[in-house]
Amino acid sequence: MTATxxxxxxxxxxxxxxxxxxxxxxxxxxxxDLERLLEIxxxxxxxxGHRPGQFVQVSVFGFGEAPISVSSSPAKKGSFELCVRxxxxxxxxLHRMGEGDTVGIRxxxxxxxxxxxxxxxDVLIVAGGIGMAPVRSVIQSILADRDRYARLxxxxxxxxxxxxxxxxxxxxxxxxxxxxxLLSVDRGDDTWKGHVGVVTTLFPKIKVDPKAVIAxxxxxxxxxxxxxxxxxxxxxxxxxxxxxxxxxxxxxMGKCGHCQIDDKCVCIDGPVFTAxxxxxxxxxx
Numbered sequence: 001m002t003a004t005x006x007x008x009x010x011x012x013x014x015x016x017x018x019x020x021x022x023x024x025x026x027x028x029x030x031x032x033d034l035e036r037l038l039e040i041x042x043x044x045x046x047x048x049g050h051r052p053g054q055f056v057q058v059s060v061f062g063f064g065e066a067p068i069s070v071s072s073s074p075a076k077k078g079s080f081e082l083c084v085r086x087x088x089x090x091x092x093x094l095h096r097m098g099e100g101d102t103v104g105i106r107x108x109x110x111x112x113x114x115x116x117x118x119x120x121x122d123v124l125i126v127a128g129g130i131g132m133a134p135v136r137s138v139i140q141s142i143l144a145d146r147d148r149y150a151r152l153x154x155x156x157x158x159x160x161x162x163x164x165x166x167x168x169x170x171x172x173x174x175x176x177x178x179x180x181x182l183l184s185v186d187r188g189d190d191t192w193k194g195h196v197g198v199v200t201t202l203f204p205k206i207k208v209d210p211k212a213v214i215a216x217x218x219x220x221x222x223x224x225x226x227x228x229x230x231x232x233x234x235x236x237x238x239x240x241x242x243x244x245x246x247x248x249x250x251x252x253m254g255k256c257g258h259c260q261i262d263d264k265c266v267c268i269d270g271p272v273f274t275a276x277x278x279x280x281x282x283x284x285x
Contacts, residue, residue: 018106019106020059020103021043021044021105021106022042022043022104023040023041023102023103023104024043024102025038025039025097025100025101026039028097028099031083031166032162032164033162034085035084035086035130036083036084036094037084038081038083040105041079047077047080048070048107048108049074049108050070050074050108050112050137051074051108051113051115052070052074052112052115052134052138053069053110053137053138053244053272054069054070054107054108054109054110055067055068055069055107055108055134056068056082056107057105057107057109057252058090058094058104059090059103059104060093060094060097060103062093063093064089064090065104067109067252069083069244070137072136072137073141074137075140075145083130083133083165085130109267109268110249110252110268110271110272111270111272113216113242119148120149121150122149122150122153122214123138123142123149123151123215124153124154124155124214124216125138125139125153126154126156126215126216126223127199127217127218128156128158128199128220128223129157129163129220130165131217131219131220131223131244132166133165134218134244135216136165139154139173143176146176152178152179153179153181153182153206154173156181156182156199157183157184157186157199157202159186160187160189161191164183164185170183182195182202182205182206184196184197186198198226199219199227200226200229200230203233208234210234210235210240213236214240217241217244221245224243237276238274238275238279239276240274241274241275242273243273244271245271245273247261247271249267252267252268254269
């Protein structure tokens with residue numbers, strides 16, 4: 001099966017594409033020293049209407065605007081979640097905000113993961129570091145409609161045990177025998193009893209049928225080349241490999257050209273591409 005991208009222009013029209021819609025923070029949870037999970041509710045009371053893999057432009061008055069992937073499933077009603085890494089400036093401001101504070105939201109934007117193509121297929125997710133945040137939306141979507149999909153395999157690599165995101169949820173995912181959830185850290189400590197090594201060292205622990213699997217990758221750019229090599233060794237075609245490209249999106253609508261690669265704009269043609277598409281764009285993977 002060839003994955004077909006689900007591309008569409010944002011549903012929210014008119015000024016809402018350009019002017020941020022006020023939204024309230026209704027929940028905040030510190031996940032690690034650097035990552036914080038924010039639950040957001042739009043002021044118009046509507047659901048965000050996103051697809052897994054899409055992003056929103058988040059603004060804080062006095063600090064500007066930045067793209068952040070939606071971390072929660074569309075099945076979650078009334079609010080959505082963003083996993084924010086503190087990198088200074090705007091993200092630092094978001095880390096200092098709490099329940100009741102207001103942010104601005106534009107979007108959702110971009111091309112998400114094609115969930116319809118994953119139906120009845122094995123889904124192999126490979127995430128590195130903060131890359132777990134966007135694919136968490138995919139995982140939650142699968143778990144919300146579990147019978148629609150075959151096997152769920154997750155290979156998740158972090159730098160240290162303290163960097164592992166969503167630890168409580170990971171344990172819940174592991175409790176379902178239909179799921180294969182494997183974790184690894186680059187550097188273990190006295191508390192870590194699991195696998196130690198980069199995420200690609202988890203591949204010998206799994207078996208897949210290349211005709212019946214869709215792979216979804218999200219992580220640092222350096223990870224992709226090595227993960228693709230492992231998938232190619234398993235004979236998974238590039239058309240069945242999906243990856244989310246990291247670019248600094250600005251307008252979200254393909255007008256500013258800030259995230260352009262060749263004739264593509266990551267904010268509307270991506271951030272999710274097949275590996276075949278990424279290679280045709282001369283992306284360094």
